[in-house]
Amino acid sequence: MARLVSEFPLGVAGAVVILVIIAVAVLAPVLAPHSPTATSFAPLEGPNARNLLGTDRTGRDVLSRTIWGSRTSLMVGLVAAVLGTGAATTMGLISGYFQRWPDHLIQRGSEVVAMIPDLILLFMIVLAFGPGVWTVIAALSFGGAFAGVRVVRAGVLAEKNKDYVEAAKALGAGNGRVIFRHILPNIASLVVIQATIRLPAVILAEASLSFLGLGIPPPHPSWGADLGGPARTYFRSQPYIVLAPGLALSLTVLAVSLLGDAIRDGLDPRLRSRANR
Amino acid sequence: MGRYVLRRLVMLPPLLVAGAALVFFMLRVVPGDPVRAALGTEATEEEVEALRQALGWNDPLPVQFVRWLGDLARGDLGESLVSRQSVSGQLAERLPPTVEVLVLAMLLSTTLGVSFGVISAVYRNSFLDHLVRIGSVAALSVPAFFALTLLIVLPSQWWNYVPPLTYEPIWEDPVTNLRMFVPPVLILSVEMSASLMRYTRSVSLDVLQQDYIRTARAKGLRERKVVINHMLKNTSIPVVTILGARFAGLLGGTVILEQVMSIQGIGQFAYQSVKSKDYSVVQSLTVYFGLLVILSHLIVDISYAMLDPRIRYR
Numbered sequence: 001m002a003r004l005v006s007e008f009p010l011g012v013a014g015a016v017v018i019l020v021i022i023a024v025a026v027l028a029p030v031l032a033p034h035s036p037t038a039t040s041f042a043p044l045e046g047p048n049a050r051n052l053l054g055t056d057r058t059g060r061d062v063l064s065r066t067i068w069g070s071r072t073s074l075m076v077g078l079v080a081a082v083l084g085t086g087a088a089t090t091m092g093l094i095s096g097y098f099q100r101w102p103d104h105l106i107q108r109g110s111e112v113v114a115m116i117p118d119l120i121l122l123f124m125i126v127l128a129f130g131p132g133v134w135t136v137i138a139a140l141s142f143g144g145a146f147a148g149v150r151v152v153r154a155g156v157l158a159e160k161n162k163d164y165v166e167a168a169k170a171l172g173a174g175n176g177r178v179i180f181r182h183i184l185p186n187i188a189s190l191v192v193i194q195a196t197i198r199l200p201a202v203i204l205a206e207a208s209l210s211f212l213g214l215g216i217p218p219p220h221p222s223w224g225a226d227l228g229g230p231a232r233t234y235f236r237s238q239p240y241i242v243l244a245p246g247l248a249l250s251l252t253v254l255a256v257s258l259l260g261d262a263i264r265d266g267l268d269p270r271l272r273s274r275a276n277r
Numbered sequence: 278m279g280r281y282v283l284r285r286l287v288m289l290p291p292l293l294v295a296g297a298a299l300v301f302f303m304l305r306v307v308p309g310d311p312v313r314a315a316l317g318t319e320a321t322e323e324e325v326e327a328l329r330q331a332l333g334w335n336d337p338l339p340v341q342f343v344r345w346l347g348d349l350a351r352g353d354l355g356e357s358l359v360s361r362q363s364v365s366g367q368l369a370e371r372l373p374p375t376v377e378v379l380v381l382a383m384l385l386s387t388t389l390g391v392s393f394g395v396i397s398a399v400y401r402n403s404f405l406d407h408l409v410r411i412g413s414v415a416a417l418s419v420p421a422f423f424a425l426t427l428l429i430v431l432p433s434q435w436w437n438y439v440p441p442l443t444y445e446p447i448w449e450d451p452v453t454n455l456r457m458f459v460p461p462v463l464i465l466s467v468e469m470s471a472s473l474m475r476y477t478r479s480v481s482l483d484v485l486q487q488d489y490i491r492t493a494r495a496k497g498l499r500e501r502k503v504v505i506n507h508m509l510k511n512t513s514i515p516v517v518t519i520l521g522a523r524f525a526g527l528l529g530g531t532v533i534l535e536q537v538m539s540i541q542g543i544g545q546f547a548y549q550s551v552k553s554k555d556y557s558v559v560q561s562l563t564v565y566f567g568l569l570v571i572l573s574h575l576i577v578d579i580s581y582a583m584l585d586p587r588i589r590y591r
Contacts, residue, residue, distance in 0.1 A: 227420075
């Protein structure tokens with residue numbers, strides 16, 4: 001443990017912050033002093049004993065909304081990062097292992113998707129399926145699937161001609177067994193690295209979509225949504241309305257990025273030496 | 278080299294058509310009738326039907342798609358359903374502010390990102406190196422819309438300074454223009470230079486381990502010469518790659534910044550058009566963006582060969 005702290009001080013700091021944010025998200029019903037969606041107070045009140053960070057323009061408690069917002073960010077981020085990386089891994093395995101037409105199909109497909117700017121693609125998916133938490137997750141997973149497929153494919157291509165794969169095939173292992181029992185474990189660190197890169201990106205993307213009014217629909221608490229739209233008009237008189245969700249969001253992404261960097265350095269021995277030298 | 282470029286250019290139209298088809302059919306899946314929305318609630322059923330007929334929207338989808346491709350090939354981008362103006366005219370009007378932001382941000386972030394990356398690598402593990410590295414992670418963590426909000430609101434709180442909110446072309450009123458563009462350019466540049474810096478640093482560290490650097494030092498060259506003459510050029514190849522990829526990302530970033538600053542640029546245009554399902558605008562913009570993205574990748578590949586004579590394309 002002490003070695004971990006001395007080797008990856010920033011990563012450990014990130015992990016501690018993430019644990020705190022996870023605790024806040026899990027304990028939101030206990031921690032939040034008020035309901036995040038009930039408009040039970042006078043609008044735009046400054047910080048006071050009852051509403052520690054004041055109230056927003058519809059009379060909701062800013063502190064409670066910020067606390068509940070952690071659930072949205074973490075849930076959307078984790079699920080979309082895992083689904084997106086999972087899809088990228090599946091496609092990368094198929095593309096790299098079988099090559100020929102599945103490879104062509106997936107590679108040309110990802111080139112076409114890469115042609116369309118991310119945000120516009122996300123807009124269209126969200127508009128096509130209607131706003132909602134699951135639409136946002138689906139859209140972000142879709143984007144992630146195509147973002148990571150090339151890296152996984154390159155990893156598979158590097159592994160598939162190695163002797164241990166030949167040996168497994170010579171022993172009569174079928175394609176499924178070779179892929180899942182032999183190649184997948186060997187590219188696992190690559191997949192984990194992809195997920196750690198994807199997680200902060202997804203959290204930011206959800207916030208951006210919600211900020212533009214195309215993400216998590218109101219009144220569901222979302223840090224991005226609370227930063228956007230009409231709330232911006234009141235920043236001068238009630239800075240906490242924007243500061244609280246903005247800082248929470250920045251801190252979460254920072255912690256996730258620091259932890260991700262440390263995991264990457266730890267998994268990749270080549271990078272480990274690079275980080276320390 | 279010439280043949281390689283030619284082959285890449287031949288691949289361009291099919292890719293563009295595939296991207297256009299994806300967007301064309303995805304837009305048609307989006308629920309809601311844009312004609313009705315464009316005409317307003319006052320319009321009668323006959324008026325809506327007449328406009329649909331005039332636009333050719335009652336034909337089968339594949340027929341519409343091929344017709345649109347034909348128009349596109351002749352350079353006709355159609356007209357916006359919402360404003361009833363030609364798409365190319367609106368593009369020409371909205372291009373200057375976006376191009377200005379992108380060009381300024383590219384210049385500033387490349388300068389900042391590459392210099393800090395090199396400094397960080399040359400003085401690795403120094404206080405400066407740690408500061409720059411932590412700063413870059415922090416810069417990447419603050420969402421652009423939050424940072425920009427702070428950058429606009431805090432000066433207004435403290436010094437009553439508000440940037441102008443109406444666009445003046447830089448050739449007419451450079452001061453007003455720059456006052457408006459400095460905040461979004463700063464935010465975009467800081468974000469972009471942070472990732473560029475991290476990348477430049479790790480590439481520079483690899484280059485510094487190479488034998489030719491040791492040879493240069495052993496010859497008795499001054500460190501400044503080693504860095505400038507021997508390291509920088511070899512660092513530039515991987516760095517150029519990421520520049521090309523970033524350019525595509527910048528296009529997406531402008532959507533949010535233009536929204537916050539209410540700049541009537543291409544990003545706003547795309548956002549509003551997708552929201553109002555303005556088919557012809559979204560389709561044209563996608564092809565346009567796609568062309569930019571593919572061309573920027575091509576330019577990157579060509580610049581490899583120019584920077585490193587060992588790279589040959591066949």
